[in-house]
Each structure stands twice: as C-alpha cells, then as structure tokens.
Amino acid sequence: MKTQIIQLEAHDDTLSVRDKMDWSQTPRVLLVWPEKGKVLRNRLDLILLERFCSSHGSQLALLTKDPEVQFQAKEAGIPVFQSRSEAQLQPWGKSFREFRRQELQKYAAENLPASPLRREAPQPRLKPPLWIKIPVFTIGVFAVLTLAGFLLPSADIILKPNVTKKTLTIPVQAQPDENQINLAGMIPARELLITVDGQLSTPTTGTVPIPGEYSRGEVVFTNLGEESIYIPSQTILSTEGDDPVLFRTLTAGSTPPGLGGEITLAVEAYLPGKAGNVPADQITKINMKFGADLRVTNTNPTNGGTDLLVPAPTLVDRLKLSREMTQLLEETARQKIQTELAEGDIALTDRLSDSEILKEEYTPGDNSHGELLWLDKTIQYRIYYTAMDDLEELAGDLVKTQYAGARYTPDLTSIQVLQLSSPERHSDGNYHWEIQVSWVESQIVRKEKVIDWILAKPVHDAQRSLLENLDLEKDPQIVLHPGWWPRIPALPFRIHFEGGGY
Numbered sequence: 001m002k003t004q005i006i007q008l009e010a011h012d013d014t015l016s017v018r019d020k021m022d023w024s025q026t027p028r029v030l031l032v033w034p035e036k037g038k039v040l041r042n043r044l045d046l047i048l049l050e051r052f053c054s055s056h057g058s059q060l061a062l063l064t065k066d067p068e069v070q071f072q073a074k075e076a077g078i079p080v081f082q083s084r085s086e087a088q089l090q091p092w093g094k095s096f097r098e099f100r101r102q103e104l105q106k107y108a109a110e111n112l113p114a115s116p117l118r119r120e121a122p123q124p125r126l127k128p129p130l131w132i133k134i135p136v137f138t139i140g141v142f143a144v145l146t147l148a149g150f151l152l153p154s155a156d157i158i159l160k161p162n163v164t165k166k167t168l169t170i171p172v173q174a175q176p177d178e179n180q181i182n183l184a185g186m187i188p189a190r191e192l193l194i195t196v197d198g199q200l201s202t203p204t205t206g207t208v209p210i211p212g213e214y215s216r217g218e219v220v221f222t223n224l225g226e227e228s229i230y231i232p233s234q235t236i237l238s239t240e241g242d243d244p245v246l247f248r249t250l251t252a253g254s255t256p257p258g259l260g261g262e263i264t265l266a267v268e269a270y271l272p273g274k275a276g277n278v279p280a281d282q283i284t285k286i287n288m289k290f291g292a293d294l295r296v297t298n299t300n301p302t303n304g305g306t307d308l309l310v311p312a313p314t315l316v317d318r319l320k321l322s323r324e325m326t327q328l329l330e331e332t333a334r335q336k337i338q339t340e341l342a343e344g345d346i347a348l349t350d351r352l353s354d355s356e357i358l359k360e361e362y363t364p365g366d367n368s369h370g371e372l373l374w375l376d377k378t379i380q381y382r383i384y385y386t387a388m389d390d391l392e393e394l395a396g397d398l399v400k401t402q403y404a405g406a407r408y409t410p411d412l413t414s415i416q417v418l419q420l421s422s423p424e425r426h427s428d429g430n431y432h433w434e435i436q437v438s439w440v441e442s443q444i445v446r447k448e449k450v451i452d453w454i455l456a457k458p459v460h461d462a463q464r465s466l467l468e469n470l471d472l473e474k475d476p477q478i479v480l481h482p483g484w485w486p487r488i489p490a491l492p493f494r495i496h497f498e499g500g501g502y
Helices: 014-021 043-055 067-076 084-089 096-110 130-151 315-340 388-401 447-454 459-469
Strands: 003-007 028-032 059-063 154-158 164-176 186-203 206-211 216-223 236-239 246-249 262-269 283-286 294-297 307-312 355-363 372-386 408-410 416-419 431-443 477-481 495-498
Touching (some): 003 084, 014 043, 043 059, 059 067, 186 315, 315 372, 372 388, 388 416, 388 431, 447 459, 447 495, 459 477
Parallel strands (some): 003 028, 028 059, 154 495
Antiparallel strands (some): 154 477, 186 372, 206 307, 216 262, 216 294, 236 283, 246 262, 283 294, 355 372, 416 431
16 A cells, blocks of 8 residues: 655654645555654654544554654554564554544444424414504505615715915015024025036146256365365265255265365266256355365356256146136036926025135146146035925915905915016025915815705705805706605715815
8 A cells, every 4th residue: 555654853843744744645654753863752742643644534653663652652552663664564454543433433323312302383373464464564665665765865966166266476585594484475595505526627838847968067176185085976066055056976086185186076967957057166065074175166167957848737727727617517516406406496596606615636736747737626506595395385374364264265285386586685685586376265165064055955956055055166966866866865974075175
C-alpha cells in the first residue's frame, strides 16, 4: 500500500507536522523521528496527530528509537516500527482508538432511546365567521395603503437660485516686517532671498612684461687687507638702495695678497629681466661675512637682461566682465524668482537693486598674465512679494463684513482677486496698489423652511410657493416617484433637493 514518509526535524512541533500532512493523499503516513533531538514526546501531541491523520482518511504510524515516544505511542494505540522496510512490509492494523470510536458509534445507534414525549393531536380551531373577516381584511388593506402613501412616494426638487456677481475695489498696502492682516488693507510684504552664482570669461586685451634672459657683466674685487681672500662661486652681490638688484658670481677666485690687490670675476643677475641691466659702479655691496675686507664695483654696465610681453587682463577687462556677469546673474535671478513664487503671488520689487556680492574672484589675479580672464561671482538678491493666500484672506474678510445680518450670503469659494495697478513703494516704506475682488451671492434659505412651504401640497401649489418665496433664476422642477402621485410627500426625508445648496 502506498505510504507517505515524513522526516521530522529537531525543531518540529504539532503545527509544523500537521502542515506537512496537509499535502498527504496516501492511505498511510509514516512519521520518521530524527536521530538527534527530542520532539513530540507528549502523548497528547501524538493523539492530536493521529486524529488529524484519521480526519483526512489516512492511518498513522511512527518510526522511532526513542523509548519515551515508543511508550507514549503504545499507550495511544499508534503502530511503531524500527525500520522503513519493516513499515513497508508488515501490516499496520487499526489502532484501538479507532476500534473504540466504532464501538461507541455502534452502541449509540443500537441504544438510542425513543422520544418520551408524545404530541397530542392538535385540536381543531374555530374559524371566525365571514362577517368578521371582511371588515378586518378591509381595515388591513386600508392601513397598508395609508402606510404606503406615507413611505413610498418621493420627490426630487431641482432649484437654480438666482446668483448675483458683486465687485469691490480695495487699496492695498504691503508692509515689510509685518505679519498681520487687517481690514484696512494692510498685508505683510514677505521677504525672499535669491542666491545665484556663475562663471564667465573674456579674452584679455592688455600685456605685461615678464622676465626673459639674465643680465651679465664683470665686477672687480679689491683687497683691503694684507692677506689673500678667497671668493667662492655664487657669492651674493647687490646694488644700493631700498630695492636692490641682486647678482651672484659665476666663478671663484682669490685676491692677491697685500693692500689694493684686485681680481675680476664674472657675475649674473640673480633674477632674469631688464631689471638686471644696471649702470657702471652700481654693484657695491657684498652680502658675505668677508665683505668688510673687500671692496667691489662693476666698472662697466651689466647687460643682456630682457623682458617678454605676454597677454594680461586690464582694469577695463575686469569692469566689462563684471558688468556682463551681473547682467547674466540678474536674468538667472528673475527666472529663479518665478519658480520660487507660488501662482498668484505678486513680486513687489521690480528692480533687483537690493543685492550683496558674496563672492567675486578673478583668474588670473592682479599683476598676473593670461589669455583669458575668468570671473567666479556669487550674488544674493533680496526681493519683497505679497502672497496670494494673504490677498485671498483679506478679500474673504472684507466680503464677510458686507453681509452682517443680510438676507443673502456670499459664495466664498467664488472669490477672485484681480490686480488693478502695479505696486509702488512710497516714502513710508510700504508698497501701495489696488486690487478688485469679485464674488457671487445668493439668497439665504434653510432647507427646513423650504420643506414647510411645500410639504404634502399639490405639485402646482408647491411650485407657486417656491416661486413666491425664493429668488430663482428659472422655474423649479419637481419630479415625483411614482410619476402619477399627485402631491409632495408628507414625510420630509422623502424630499430631495438638487442645486442651490439646500
């Protein structure tokens, strides 16, 4: 017989094993215990699994070497095997639990007691005479028709109130650093900071000299003592004055001993450029520790120093680039302002004159050269604007004040704000302009009052009453259900209104 073998794990419990049994479609199910771990050692767990298996039409057996599980299974009447081959070859038999259930069912069927109660035959009831039946039936029918007359009819009443458009011109003042809105037309002027940056370049139009070749010449050292003095190569010499020109010896040499001994050495300017071309007798200082024992001079001018002219920015280049960059950043700022402002917001600042330069760096810098002049600039602009939410709040408050105790009510959702003039800043520091507020109004009528005018009336009378009491754009339409019903329903909840906000 086909058998499903389910291998248990050390972490299995009754619920997980039942989930595995749900997929079983075989007449026999064999649960195999794991080699390690102690699971399902409780007799109640085994009985619950046996019942679950039996409810699915299968028979349960166990394959385990755990003595405790074997004992509990034996007590529960569940077959236990030592190997899979034994479970496949030997008959399982039925557990005594199943036999016990069958015995109880058989016993209950054979010994079911008969009902001790005997119902007596019902006594025949007396039928009322016909002269009583007819009035009772008539009264019942009349009651049903009366109730239907109250509950079944309904009416749809379509009203189109006459709405009137109103307008109001309001002078508005927007005040910086103000957070309140008042009925005098004062609203806050809100601040908006816009930061923009960018880079721009332009070709340079000027030139600057840069050092080219080194100037060279000869100097004469004169011994002021009795002993010979050694003069090393790279000895530093210079001219007099606040901005001396430095030279260095190209070779070494020693002066003859004795006062007045002279030696001539070649020198080269320490830095390249025309600055190294100095007249005769200008190189007179020795920047060495033995300078006190020697006198030096150049008997001839030094020459050979040259400068090269290279492209460099001028002041005009910087001013022009700064002006172009400012125009570009202003245009960028205007575009950014449009994205920052919500729909309907009004910019009060027309010109971007209130600004602060946060960064302005030129490359190359002062006294530097280059074919292109670059400008990296960041500007922060401050503008003022008024929010459409503030204008709508002001308009709503002003419209409400027009209807204190009036017979008409404004439709606040219909309020529209139109700008009549451009904001201008006056001497008081506030921005002044005018707006136009428009809205629609309609008559105030409570639904309960309208129902009182038409309740249970004929259709024609109801229409006439509505026309007399309501300010309507056109005649009201009354649709009755059923269509042949002649009057407005007598129950208020059966009357439905469309349009007019009733």
